[in-house]
Amino acid sequence: MCDTVTVVGAGLAGCEAAWQLAARGIKVRLHEMRPEKRSPAHHTDDFAELVCSNSLRSDELTNAVGLLKEELRRLGSLILACADANRVEAGGALAVDRAAFAQAVTERIKSHPAIEVVHGEVTDIPAGRVVIASGPLTSDALFAAIRQKVGGELLHFYDAAAPIVTAESIDMDAAYAASRYGKGTADYINCPLSKEEYDTFWHALTTAEEAPVHGFEDTKVFEGCMPVEVNARRGYDTLRFGILKPVGLPDPKTGKDPYAVLQLRRDNAAGSLYNLVGCQTHLKWGEQKRVFSLIPALRRAEFVRYGVMHRNTFLDSPRLLDETYALQSDPRIRFAGQMTGVEGYVESAASGFVAGAATAMELLGERMPALGRDTAIGALALYISDHTVVKFQPMNINFGILEPLGYKVKGKREKNAKISARALEKIDILKREI
Structure with a gap:
């Protein structure tokens, strides 16, 4: 029997990581500090609460976030499945009923036999395999423990929510x-x-x-x-x-x-x-x-x-993490979510997918295949781990960080559509291996 993996934080990234681990037969202990303690941004005790907008942005394949969503759908993402099941009309965007969405994620997580939910604040980095997805509002005690572990200054930025x-x-x-x-x-x-x-x-x-x-x-x-x-x-x-x-x-x-x-x-x-x-x-x-x-x-x-x-906080990931979101100095620890410098709901879920799937595959004696810069999920992971990035700032998925086609295509939409088609063709192959 494989070791139990600890996941810290039941936000979008943490829930996705926990789900991918459990789906591959790995036992998970998911820690969530609510309802015992809340961050200033949270209003409910449900998992995967959307604290800012209820939109997951464009759903079109000529938009990079639309491509990322479709990749996650094909890879079996919990977050995308729950989002699609609770969508509200928003033109070309994927917006959700935020309460129903969070309730759906919470129910799926709590009902999975391989996932144990533990409520209460985590104040130190747990022993063994761990995915830290405590979010940009990580509590002070855990923040201090992470800061001590990585041996460098965490960066700060600030986030604001709309009325x-x-x-x-x-x-x-x-x-x-x-x-x-x-x-x-x-x-x-x-x-x-x-x-x-x-x-x-x-x-x-x-x-x-x-x-x-x-x-x-x-x-x-x-x-x-x-x-x-x-x-x-x-x-x-x-x-x-x-x-x-x-x-x-x-x-x-x-x-x-x-x-x-x-x-x-x-x-x-x-x-x-x-x-x-x-x-x-x-x-x-x-x-x-x-x-x-x-x-x-x-x-x-x-x-x-x-x-x-x-307050939002994030790691200087290019100096700390690899393309599977593992801490280079201690690979038993992976990070996921906005703390890694991915920006946005879908991007957070994507990082949770990679962190969870890569950890599971290692425990099963397998190796996570290279996702590559020609997929959105891979390009995002490679960007946050690119040591040549000097002044690291949070990044939304965009076509600029994906591998170029290598040939000219007339029109931006047509070019983006071809990049998306190439990415999805590769994802359909990769999903058999992940």
Whole structure:
């Protein structure tokens, strides 16, 4: 009988790692500190809680994250199976009912006979084989133990979550349902602003009072989770070319694109909650209500959750980890999730898949096959372990880190489609070996 593997953390990466181990006949002891202790970002005791957005982003194969999702589906990912079973309409994106999704993952994990769930905080690195997927909000005691183990400074960045409002409180007389360029079904509620309304909103946003965050500096904010107020301070039109971009969203009342548009995305299957897309923030709660209520469609909005700012930490992975997320100085230890510097829900699940599958195969006397830079899951693992990366920062999956085709293809979409086809052909071969 193989040794029991300890997995620390029941987030997306930890649950995926535990599932891949158990699916290969390895016993797992999964530690989760909730409900005994919660991080500042968590609101429930369910596993795989989505603390920021409920979107897993694009589901199209011409988008790198769409490719990564399809690879994980074909490889038997728990996270993707639960996400697909609890999706809500979001045009070309895969968005989920966050409560139902987390409940599904929790139920699958707890009902697996090879997985033992242990509640309570882990304060030191466990003995034996271990996958540490404690997340970017790792508790202070475990953080100190990891820091001592790796023998170097952990890096820091800060993450922000967007507010959520009730659907019934949105003024639909001042909003309209549509998806950009008419792509897919009209799953987003669009809140248009005139030039005067945008001017008022922008000035209020850039001068609003922020909640105190110890050690926060604008330069430490990862671009993918830039607080909206920090982004707005970069220039008057920054939001209009970013999250409030109106192009391709004509107002049916005028037939023209408005000056700016805030999009709201469904946050649950019932359609009773919507989140403010791209509006991650760490403004004081009262300020959030005041500023976002200046948007006409949200003038009477009921906020069920305000945006929050919290510390995220990640390893200098190129100096520490290999392409299977194993600690080079002590390969019995693997890391997974955002702590490794992968950024995003799907990327976290992908790292958990590799860490779990590689550990299981080693215990079974086998070797994890090289995933390669020509697959999304492999390219991500190779990027975080690339020692030539000097100034390491968290990374979303993107076609730029995948192996080029080696020949020219006319058109970006066509090129990306061919890269995806090549990757999936390889995944279909690899899945027989993993």
